[in-house]
Amino acid sequence: MDYRLLVVDLSSGKSETRIVDPKHTHQYIGGSGLGVRLLWDTLSPERDPLDPASPLLWTTGPLTGTSGPTTGRFSICGRSPQTGLWGESNVGGFVGPELRFAGFDGVLITGRAAKPVYLWIHNGQADIRDAAHLWGATDTHETQRAIKGEVSEPQARVACIGVAGERGVPFACILADHGRAAGRTGMGALMGSKNLKALAVRGTGKIALADGDTYKRLRVEANKSLMEENLTNVFRATGTAGAADYLQMLGDMPQKYWTQAAFDGASKISGAAMAETILTGTSACQGCVISCGRAITVKDGPYATQGEVKGPEYETIAAFGSQILVDDLAIISALGNHCDALGMDTISAGNTIALAYLLFDRGIISTADTGGISLRWGDAAWPSSMRPRRAERAITRATTSWSRWATRSASSTCP
């Protein structure tokens, strides 16, 4: 099957569909592996990652969108503005599958638009649309809602940058589906350097399978086998934060900016603690039975949410929790969701803040450097004036229970 790459030059405003050489897709299969091969001839150590000529590449794999376990994922690749080295970030949700339903397997973006724009990709077509009104004016959730309204397609899937990406923060991320982040290596800054606010995607096509019946049978068997695994059930019950208890037991959870081996408060911020306190639901990427995403509601206190919002992943809990000795899930969740709204990677943001705590503790920096804020281990109280206007609903629900899903999968084609 052809690998259809949408190639967009934002400087000229021109786009075309390119068929990737089959020898590359056979040898590198898909995702970031194929991304490395496709960018091998164009990346240069001499060229700044944020130079307009630097490419930004979105790649799916052959199973993306086929509703198999963890196949909702796709990769975003380029030269990292954070490290200057190869950058890739793998992200779940629904954007990757939707891209394939729209008739494309990947998107290669080069150049820089004269003004902020977003790409509207729908059923084999790609339009470049004005995004000046969104630039600097909205958070990532508002951006996604606004674009869905503008394209008059509530079922469109949107991945966008926030203010961090617009301003070139080296660890800016790309937010997809309100809760899934291409967090690592600064791909959001690379996207922002192109004046590209978002990709919105909608497709109603089907993914061709060489042997659909066999694939469906294998998919059901794979999911059944997955559901019998203990680890799957740990992730379903406690999310990726379920790793906290285990890693704490091994002494492998980072604490006090990597200077301490144990933290008494770790059990209060684990996935199990979340399940017993603020967890109100779970969410999943397209077709995935693991459903590791968390939905939480904080009812009381200064970090109370307005309804249900995204719950933190393990990495966010480590970065904003154990790394600064904070044992309050409500604060950690609020910080994580604020980073999402700004389009900022929670891992790099949290660990950078933890480093600041260490430097403050050792007298290397002071309140003169922090805008008057004392950085004391265990204290992450957030001045009310700095809190976001409201907590955002940021949940894409798991669509179905396992039993219903298995039944449907056995009798349907891939969406």
Ligand code: SF4
């Ligand atoms: S729901 Fe969790 S396990 Fe499944 S694809 Fe998404 S991130 Fe991976």
